[in-house]
Amino acid sequence: MDWGDATIIDRLEEGFPGMQYQKVVTKKWLKNEKYKYDLCYLLSRTKRGSLDTMKLTMTNKLIYDTISEIIGEDVIPIVKYLRNRKNISEFKIAENTNLEVNTTRNMLYRLHDWNIVTYNRKKDRIKGWYISYWTFNLKRLKQVMVQKNKETLEKLKEKLEKEEMNKNSYFLCPNICTRLDFDQATEFGFKCPECGSLLNQQDNTKTIENLKNRVAELESGLK
């Protein structure tokens, strides 16, 4: 599913009259292909006027995507369970996520490596052993997201610089196997190293434009 921006805006205005959708969907969502796709999907399922539900779904998505990327998708059930809870024992977490206690503990420690969860250890008065009670640390997660954006920004800036220095001297395989700069293309005799097709010179104006937009978007988000 891929709607054009105009269709998305139309659909948003229809669903959320009075520009209310702008509170939910920033330009950020439209510029990022991955989120744009998700947005289309959400819109196709969202009922008219369900602004809060959609806002929540999108915020959750950002949170889960960030955690999946840095720690792994497998920990998401724990994050979902723990998100709005405090001081929950690992046994209770395991029980509610249908995971083995050891698996749960392992995942919690992986989250703890990033301080996305914190814990208190308390001695169980009856059994005599220590039990850890876990809490989700949203503040820390926000810091992680900012840090991640800073790193992405640096990479994008480097990429942009390279694209601008090599204006119109990129070479693309017609089968999209590969994209080479001039020196690399020369090295392969202007043929695709994967499939042997003759490479086409590529106008990278659009790439530069996209990169500039993403840099601007990230910079405004980090202010």
Ligand SMILES: [Zn+2]
């Ligand atoms: Zn090729």
